[in-house]
Amino acid sequence: MATPLVVSDVAKSFTMHLRDGIRLPVVAGVSFSIRAGECTVLGGPSGAGKSSILKMLYGNYAVDEGQIIVHHDGGLIDLATASPRTVLGVRRQTIGYVSQFLRTVPRVTALDVVAEPLVERGEDREAARLKARTLLAQLNLPEKLWSLPPATFSGGEQQRVNIARGFITDHPILLLDEPTASLDARNREVVIDLIAAKKAAGVALLGIFHDHDVREAVADRVIDVTAFAAGKIAA
Amino acid sequence: MTDEPLLRVSALSKFYGSRVGCENITFDLWPGEVLAIVGESGSGKTTLLNCLSTRLLPSSGTASYRMRDGQWRELYRMSEAERRFLMRTDWGFVHQNPADGLRMTVSAGANVGERLMAVGDRHYGNIRATAVDWLSRVEIDEDRIDDEPRSFSGGMRQRLQIARNLVTGPRLVFMDEPTGGLDVSVQARLLDLLRGLVTDLGLAAIVVTHDLAVARLLSQRMMVMKDGHVVESGLTDRVLDDPRAPYTQLLVSSILQV
Amino acid sequence: MTDIATYNFAYLDEQTKRMIRRAILKGIAIPGYQVPFASREMPMPYGWGTGGVQVTASIIGPDDVLKVIDQGADDTTNAVSIRAFFRKVANVAVTTDTASATIIQTRHRIPEHPLAAGQVLVFQVPIPEPLRFLEPRETETRKMHALEEYGLMHVKLYEDIARHGRIATTYAYPVKVEGRYVMDPSPTPKFDNPKMHRSPALQLFGAGREKRIYALPPFTDVVSLDFEDHPFEVQTFDQPCALCGAENVYLDEVILDDHGGHMFVCSDTDHCEKRRADPASPLWEGRAGGAGAGDQAATPATPIPALRADPPHEGEGKEAQ
Numbered sequence: 076m077a078t079p080l081v082v083s084d085v086a087k088s089f090t091m092h093l094r095d096g097i098r099l100p101v102v103a104g105v106s107f108s109i110r111a112g113e114c115t116v117l118g119g120p121s122g123a124g125k126s127s128i129l130k131m132l133y134g135n136y137a138v139d140e141g142q143i144i145v146h147h148d149g150g151l152i153d154l155a156t157a158s159p160r161t162v163l164g165v166r167r168q169t170i171g172y173v174s175q176f177l178r179t180v181p182r183v184t185a186l187d188v189v190a191e192p193l194v195e196r197g198e199d200r201e202a203a204r205l206k207a208r209t210l211l212a213q214l215n216l217p218e219k220l221w222s223l224p225p226a227t228f229s230g231g232e233q234q235r236v237n238i239a240r241g242f243i244t245d246h247p248i249l250l251l252d253e254p255t256a257s258l259d260a261r262n263r264e265v266v267i268d269l270i271a272a273k274k275a276a277g278v279a280l281l282g283i284f285h286d287h288d289v290r291e292a293v294a295d296r297v298i299d300v301t302a303f304a305a306g307k308i309a310a
Numbered sequence: 311m312t313d314e315p316l317l318r319v320s321a322l323s324k325f326y327g328s329r330v331g332c333e334n335i336t337f338d339l340w341p342g343e344v345l346a347i348v349g350e351s352g353s354g355k356t357t358l359l360n361c362l363s364t365r366l367l368p369s370s371g372t373a374s375y376r377m378r379d380g381q382w383r384e385l386y387r388m389s390e391a392e393r394r395f396l397m398r399t400d401w402g403f404v405h406q407n408p409a410d411g412l413r414m415t416v417s418a419g420a421n422v423g424e425r426l427m428a429v430g431d432r433h434y435g436n437i438r439a440t441a442v443d444w445l446s447r448v449e450i451d452e453d454r455i456d457d458e459p460r461s462f463s464g465g466m467r468q469r470l471q472i473a474r475n476l477v478t479g480p481r482l483v484f485m486d487e488p489t490g491g492l493d494v495s496v497q498a499r500l501l502d503l504l505r506g507l508v509t510d511l512g513l514a515a516i517v518v519t520h521d522l523a524v525a526r527l528l529s530q531r532m533m534v535m536k537d538g539h540v541v542e543s544g545l546t547d548r549v550l551d552d553p554r555a556p557y558t559q560l561l562v563s564s565i566l567q568v
Numbered sequence: 569m570t571d572i573a574t575y576n577f578a579y580l581d582e583q584t585k586r587m588i589r590r591a592i593l594k595g596i597a598i599p600g601y602q603v604p605f606a607s608r609e610m611p612m613p614y615g616w617g618t619g620g621v622q623v624t625a626s627i628i629g630p631d632d633v634l635k636v637i638d639q640g641a642d643d644t645t646n647a648v649s650i651r652a653f654f655r656k657v658a659n660v661a662v663t664t665d666t667a668s669a670t671i672i673q674t675r676h677r678i679p680e681h682p683l684a685a686g687q688v689l690v691f692q693v694p695i696p697e698p699l700r701f702l703e704p705r706e707t708e709t710r711k712m713h714a715l716e717e718y719g720l721m722h723v724k725l726y727e728d729i730a731r732h733g734r735i736a737t738t739y740a741y742p743v744k745v746e747g748r749y750v751m752d753p754s755p756t757p758k759f760d761n762p763k764m765h766r767s768p769a770l771q772l773f774g775a776g777r778e779k780r781i782y783a784l785p786p787f788t789d790v791v792s793l794d795f796e797d798h799p800f801e802v803q804t805f806d807q808p809c810a811l812c813g814a815e816n817v818y819l820d821e822v823i824l825d826d827h828g829g830h831m832f833v834c835s836d837t838d839h840c841e842k843r844r845a846d847p848a849s850p851l852w853e854g855r856a857g858g859a860g861a862g863d864q865a866a867t868p869a870t871p872i873p874a875l876r877a878d879p880p881h882e883g884e885g886k887e888a889q
Binding site for chain 2: 715718719722727
Binding site: 089090091092093130134135136137159160162163180181182183194195 | 560
């Protein structure tokens with residue numbers, strides 16, 4: 076499974092029905108693959124569609140055209156056409172995702188937010204919490220915050236909870252949407268270490284990093300998303 | 311997770327005379343899955359919920375349910391006795407107004423215990439112990455067990471209604487606007503509680519709501535209804551983050567930002 | 569003789585009696601099931617036994633001997649009036665002697681003297697639906713009976729234990745008939761419930777205002793509902809009747825003055841009078857369980873504080889209100 080995910084000829088646009096059906100093309104002809112043990116980085120200016128590509132890969136955005144083939148549960152699945160139930164299975168077993176912002180749930184503690192993906196995969200709650208503690212400690216989140224719901228945390232603290240939540244599982248594919256955006260230098264280093272550890276474990280990573288230093292440190296390969304600009308294909 | 315769904319709904323329609331209640335609804339629901347049905351008043355979501363829970367008989371279409379023994383049964387061909395038995399054992403129904411789902415003049419403990427007594431539990435001590443356990447799970451103090459729900463706040467009543475429904479370990483729960491009419495802080499607590507119970511018990515649920523935040527928090531999948539039809543369905547976060555149908559876009563863009 | 573009894577025997581016209589007899593027969597065929605019937609206006613207000621009177625009028629014949637009791641007594645207004653009514657409209661013999669009556673119309677008691685085969689006990693019923701106070705919808709209670717959904721009945725008993733530490737229902741105590749229908753035995757004290765079980769007499773229940781008739785054919789199983797850890801018990805009294813010295817009978821409290829003086833006497837006046845007239849009769853031995861006492865009479869009973877004779881407690885023994 077050296078190539079756990081292959082994207083071919085994917086296109087995405089938004090149709091704004093509330094604005095007279097105006098169609099906003101985002102990307103077209105997106106084709107690439109990612110490899111196990113490597114960190115692939117999506118490059119390009121803001122608005123080029125990097126985030127949209129990640130979201131399509133996670134099933135969060137619908138796909139207009141093309142295929143997203145992923146190795147899942149011993150078979151191949153096209154995420155572009157998979158049923159919601161299959162996508163949920165892929166999220167549980169195969170593709171992890173660190174979003175830009177943490178979506179907080181009232182009354183759930185930081186520790187449980189981090190442990191949740193493991194619990195969902197059937198791991199014992201206490202064992203999952205133990206792993207969550209290790210990660211939160213590694214990311215220098217003050218221990219007094221662990222038992223609090225993250226809703227009132229600062230941006231950087233929330234982001235660290237988010238990263239821990241994304242990194243706690245051993246998904247073979249991990250998508251990272253600007254995980255270091257609101258982190259200080261020390262914690263950026265931690266994230267770089269975490270990514271290196273994932274690579275060493277054979278995980279295929281695909282990320283967006285605006286921070287030049289981080290990108291330099293983790294990227295094995297950069298895919299320039301401007302090549303997939305929607306207008307270009309049509310032209 | 312099993313490979314078989316729990317509920318199979320096929321081409322379900324309900325007409326009120328020539329008016330459409332809901333039309334041609336088809337979906338499967340798997341064990342442990344929460345499906346949100348969203349839409350505005352009159353969109354047919356409550357009609358659909360009532361058909362699915364057999365409180366209303368549809369005009370056409372079928373719905374099959376996988377019983378605890380693994381047998382598939384067509385809901386609308388079951389006898390009323392069987393349907394009512396299903397309703398109070400393997401199913402739950404959480405009403406928007408707790409007074410519709412509770413017995414307001416009997417104690418909280420008896421409200422929780424009723425389903426147990428209905429399935430033949432005849433040991434007072436055991437029934438009461440189970441009631442105590444369930445009240446604590448829905449965060450109601452044990453010393454309120456002998457109080458009538460009339461003396462409870464709206465949020466407590468709703469939590470009591472949930473306990474009353476879950477005491478027999480149902481596999482499928484229908485909820486009609488479970489947080490409607492509650493203060494936002496009370497709503498948040500209830501939602502979190504529901505979310506926890508649904509996860510811990512592996513419940514399948516069908517939740518009717520007009521509140522997209524409720525759908526986002528509770529459900530994995532959602533169906534958007536308008537004028538009796540499903541205009542869009544899919545993963546909840548996909549529908550909310552990348553709405554495709556004009557009506558869904560209108561719904562999503564109508565959310566007030568705080 | 570052209571008095572009212574021969575002009576139209578037993579007050580009701582023949583078509584009405586026929587209709588009521590059909591309802592009675594249906595009730596006998598389905599023990600414990602409430603049969604609707606077209607209740608007539610009677611020359612007495614609702615609540616005075618219009619249901620019982622219609623049942624009695626429909627089954628009584630010229631050779632019958634009628635006894636009427638009100639809370640066990642033959643000499644209270646209701647009993648005297650109904651007895652006089654039937655003497656007038658049916659010209660039948662009346663009696664206060666339980667053993668020699670063929671029909672006994674009763675309000676809220678079963679006589680202490682055992683009933684025999686061939687006797688008919690007619691109950692006056694105010695509210696025939698045992699589920700009524702928990703489920704106000706008639707459509708729903710009918711469905712619950714039809715589908716045998718009786719969990720709600722135990723909710724009531726649960727509430728009793730939760731509030732009082734025991735099943736505090738002392739009258740109209742719900743019973744299950746022949747393992748099928750749950751039935752309200754009318755507001756008789758639960759003391760009398762065991763007498764219903766496999767009674768050799770036919771027991772008929774008439775609710776005039778609610779327009780329902782139900783029945784227990786002779787030797788029908790009548791089991792009082794309960795919990796495993798709170799079994800059914802009848803009331804016991806820790807002192808005998810102050811007049812006749814009877815034990816294991818149902819006692820009424822009689823207030824003697826306005827200084828708290830009171831005594832407990834037999835509720836069944838006929839029983840009490842006979843004992844006093846012939847205290848040495850062998851009839852009074854070994855009869856504690858009362859008529860038709862079946863399995864349930866053997867249930868060990870504990871004294872109920874509410875019915876202790878002395879000292880009097882405010883409001884106690886008044887649950888029947």
